[in-house]
Amino acid sequence: MVWRHDNEMQRMLRDSIEAHVSANHSTDRVRECREMRAGFDPQEWRAMADLGWTGVLLSEENGGTGLPLSEALPLAEVVGRNLIPEPFVASAIMAATVLNAADNKVSQVIAEPLADGSRVITLAFQEQTGMKGATVPSVTCKNGKLVGNKLFVPAWSDITDLLVTCILDGDLAIVFIPGNAEGLAASPAKMSDGSLMTTLEFSGVAVEPENILLQGQPALDALNLAIANGTLALCAQMEGLATAAFEITVDYMKSRVQFNQPISDFQANRFTMVDLNGEIELGGASWRQALLNLDENRFEAARVSISAAKARCSEMVLAVTKASIQYHGGIGFTEEADIGLYLKAALRLSPWLGGAVYHRMAAYDMYREGQVDAGK
């Protein structure tokens, strides 16, 4: 992808993160994190904060650098490329987007520990598989008490606090709930990459009035934007992951000799890898186009193109990592080989925020609704 260019800010950020990553990160660390309770290392989260990554999107009032999403996405690519297990997309992109929308005194207090890396903030909004109904929760906030369940909440840990979507006075609202709140029960499930997906049960958790961050249309807008930003960042992360797996596999194929020749010389293998390269190119092009649409505030067009991008990237990252296992042969099926880490991370990322089958249909449905609205 020599023909794609970073702007100066993107290049600076990319250089900074790559320098840090090559000095502090390895697949050994990925394996260590898998054994940790939360699936990531709070110490490293703080180190990332010191470099400004957790506050990259947070507004300056919220203690961040307030960069636009386009400048933050190279970080997501590097996170994907290096299998960095810290919850960059869930917290530094999605939760930060909501906090920016709230932008009041309370959100500043909540955002500060995210910016300095002492806490992780995560957005709990999902109540079923897929993204359908993501903005119409059944969790309620009545008389200052939160009741109901959230599924598939990412980034749960000892240092995690929550932004929870609920219905308050008939409106969508987003409320802040500390992770250690009374009446909150968490049931984390371990995923293939070592991370957690957590079911949260709220049985009358107290909601302080000042912790109602957003309500009504502003809450809906913030949630939609958080999902949009998160989905694009996830696409960038999956492109980074797929690109790394592809390169590792190319190197392996060039060194693995069978029938007196490197297996990279066999045309069948070469053509399959070319096809996968094409999928990576399409995925990369698709999310960049969606990002342009979102930047230009063409939210309707952005919704369609974001779903198309997520469909392509979700499918592509699995196709690339599955083929990577195949071309590594027997060694690819061992726990010892690093390539398996990429497949297991891809399995976790691909369905998150909606998988390929869901988003393909969603893109087409939204496109058709748009046509009907336009009177076509």
Added chain:
Amino acid sequence: MLENNHEDMSILSDDAFRMKFRDWLETTYPDEWKNPVVFRLHGAEETRWLRMLCDGGFRCPSWPREYGGMGLGLRKQLIYHEELERIGAARNVDTGATLLGATIIRHGTDAQKQKYLPEVLNGDCLWCQGFSEPNAGSDLASLKTTAVLDGDEYVINGTKIWTTMAPFSHKIFLLARTDMNAPRPQQGISMLIVDDMKQEGMTVSSITNLNGEAEFAQVFFDDVRIPVTNVIYEVNKGWDVAKAMLGDERIFIGSPTLANQTFAVLEELISKMGKDTDTIFKAEVAKAFCDLNDLRALFAQVCDAAIRGVADGKTYSTIKMQASETFKRISDTLINVAQEYGPSVGHPDLDGFEKDILAFFLIARPSTIYGGASEIQKTIIARDIFGPPAKR
């Protein structure tokens, strides 16, 4: 004398240029030609269209103005093509402008420029390209047509095949072997011009394609004599000229236009069939929609790269392959969704639906064959990814 005397549109803003061309097309473009993908202009029709463009000042967007072209940068050339797509223009190959003319401008002598460019501009002369041979398709360098020097003439013998629009063309440029003892097959090839498709020794035998059109042909050369001045660039350097032939314009073969227009027909079809809410068919159409969306995104970004001058051979190969494969896949979806109606000759017997979907399907077949088959593009891309395979 070749200079373009029309308004210099290269200095207009992009939007101003777009609106100017759009207005002109809307008042000028013949309704009976608005039949994208299926309809292609032939012979006298193509001459008429090229003359209209020439009179309107919209002929040869990429040629420099000193040679009578519009002198447009790549961005405005893209706008030019977008507007043709918007009006639903028929396809026309225009080999004279895009291949022959561009090559003469780059490599031709002054005499060749004076002689050939004006008649391409005004549409009087239609050209065809003689590259492929019966035993030299993807392996073009193995071509066997020869041109032997005899005094101040070359004598050409051999045959060319799949020569698009040969039955309608006035002139042909071809690759022929001028040095039979060159060490590598790519060496010893020259690019030559035959000034009259009807001259002595020339035989054009048209071939009917799978869609029933006789628009390509086999061309036979039997002691065809041409002056030595009809060599383009240098003798034995024809391979290099051919490789450089398209330059930036290679990008247009990767345009999503055909896929786009086929998708529009797909939407119309499912609606006419009352299948637009049927989950099974909708999944197929959704897949086509996303394929098209992503192809358009990739094309836009490759165009940006080309405008910045950073698109490489691998990128051009990727977009060519993706565009043609997507066109083909969406035409497959068209036939699949149509079910029993799919193989209807003419158009399906559906009230108010007059699109020849069988023609869309058939016309899509060769898109992954011509202009470098998908397998050739993959070989090029693979070489970039892995390096060349070891010689055995």
